[in-house]
Amino acid sequence: MLWILFGIMLLFATATVVWPLYRQQRRFSAMIAAIFVGIIGLSASLYSHIGTPDTAPANLAADSTVEAMVASLDARLQDNPEDLNGWKMLGRSYMQLGNQPKAIEAFEKAVALEGSSNGETLISLGEAVFTNDQTTIGGRAGRLFESGLALAPGNPRALFYAGLAAAQRGDTLIAADRWELLLALSPPPQLEDVLRQRVAEWRGQPVPEPLRPSTPAAGVVAVDIAIGDGAARAIDPAAVVFIIARDPGQPSPPLAVTRRRAGDLPAIVTIGDADAMVPGRLPSAYEQLEIIVRVSASGQPMAQPGDWFGQGMAMLADGASIAIVVDQQVP
Numbered sequence: 135m136l137w138i139l140f141g142i143m144l145l146f147a148t149a150t151v152v153w154p155l156y157r158q159q160r161r162f163s164a165m166i167a168a169i170f171v172g173i174i175g176l177s178a179s180l181y182s183h184i185g186t187p188d189t190a191p192a193n194l195a196a197d198s199t200v201e202a203m204v205a206s207l208d209a210r211l212q213d214n215p216e217d218l219n220g221w222k223m224l225g226r227s228y229m230q231l232g233n234q235p236k237a238i239e240a241f242e243k244a245v246a247l248e249g250s251s252n253g254e255t256l257i258s259l260g261e262a263v264f265t266n267d268q269t270t271i272g273g274r275a276g277r278l279f280e281s282g283l284a285l286a287p288g289n290p291r292a293l294f295y296a297g298l299a300a301a302q303r304g305d306t307l308i309a310a311d312r313w314e315l316l317l318a319l320s321p322p323p324q325l326e327d328v329l330r331q332r333v334a335e336w337r338g339q340p341v342p343e344p345l346r347p348s349t350p351a352a353g354v355v356a357v358d359i360a361i362g363d364g365a366a367r368a369i370d371p372a373a374v375v376f377i378i379a380r381d382p383g384q385p386s387p388p389l390a391v392t393r394r395r396a397g398d399l400p401a402i403v404t405i406g407d408a409d410a411m412v413p414g415r416l417p418s419a420y421e422q423l424e425i426i427v428r429v430s431a432s433g434q435p436m437a438q439p440g441d442w443f444g445q446g447m448a449m450l451a452d453g454a455s456i457a458i459v460v461d462q463q464v465p
Contacts, residue, residue: 204231211243218247225258234266253286260295271302283312288434290319306336311387315436317411318376318391354390354406354417355379355448355456359399359427362461365442369460371397374433379405379417380424382447389417396429399460423448427458437464 204227211220225240241259248255260278263270270276276299283292297312310333317329334340357377361369372395379390390409394401405425407416417423428443437443441464448456 201231204228215243216247218244221247222255222258225262229262229265234262237262238266250281251285253282253284253289253292256285257282257289257291257295261291264295271299275299276302287436288315288319288432290316290321293319301332301336310336314387314411318388320393354450355404355423355425355454357403357405357425357427357448358455358457359401359403359444360457360459361396361399362442362444362459365429365460369396369429369442370431371395374430375399376426376428376430377403377405378426378428379409379448380426381415381420382422382424385424387411389415389420389423418450421450423450425456425458427460428464429460439464 204224207220207224207227211217211224214220221240221244225237225244228234228237228240238259241255241262244255245252245259250256256278260275260282263278264275267275275295279292279295279299282289283296286292293312293316297309297316300306300309300312313329313333317326317333320326321329359375359377375394375396375398377392377394378388380386380388388411390405390407391411392403392405392409394403405417407418410416424445425448426443426445428437428441430438430441432438432441442460443462443464444458444460445462446456446458448454
């Protein structure tokens, strides 16, 4: 959870500063790259300071400077080259110091120890490569982000960076697909505005006005959710529940998505225009909606084998309410 929060903070900082410039210039200029690197460095510094408590060696806490801490960790790892968490922390520390080549080396060690099997580590290496040389978004960094996304398809940073990489190489529809998935993860409102605007531009749609969180639209459908007996025995109370509204005639992308925790069910959940995913496609504009309630064991917005779900059709003219029992599994 801490890592996801860090990712969202990073995305928010990057989007609010870099994208207004990018929208004007339509390319990654030197100025944009410099701003991007500064934001990455600041965010990396924050995360490295917060750290992962169980990975920080105790003797580092007594050192008086960041440089001394990094030097101490680096020296320790020379004698303990199999310390996976140590290499990851060293990579974050070098990112804090702005030493991207050393960060790359550290993350490469971690990737090698994991056999390139950890999406988050690949993304961290991609960030280090990208901040060291922004042209690599179309090369090595872009490939690392793609690999990270393949291993962690619901990771916010993977979706964001892989979307950037797709847009840079001209695959704007793929970029739009990825950022729509990122929107399903409920990013902060300011970042949500930027994502929606870029998705609209990439899809050739009118650019939407910023959302007004202070005056949210009323709910469109009240979904009375119950859990079937089989599902209740199998579902983790901490699992994420996605409540999805779709146009039956054009089910992808969804019209609206909201989230709950499995432990909060049974419950009545309202979904409406404030949860809209795509600019110009509001649930209230449709006569009927397909409602899907899916419990995601992985926390990913995309359906995975074994996920429990229920679905039904809601007619807005019938009072805009529907009862759904979660009692089916994705094959």
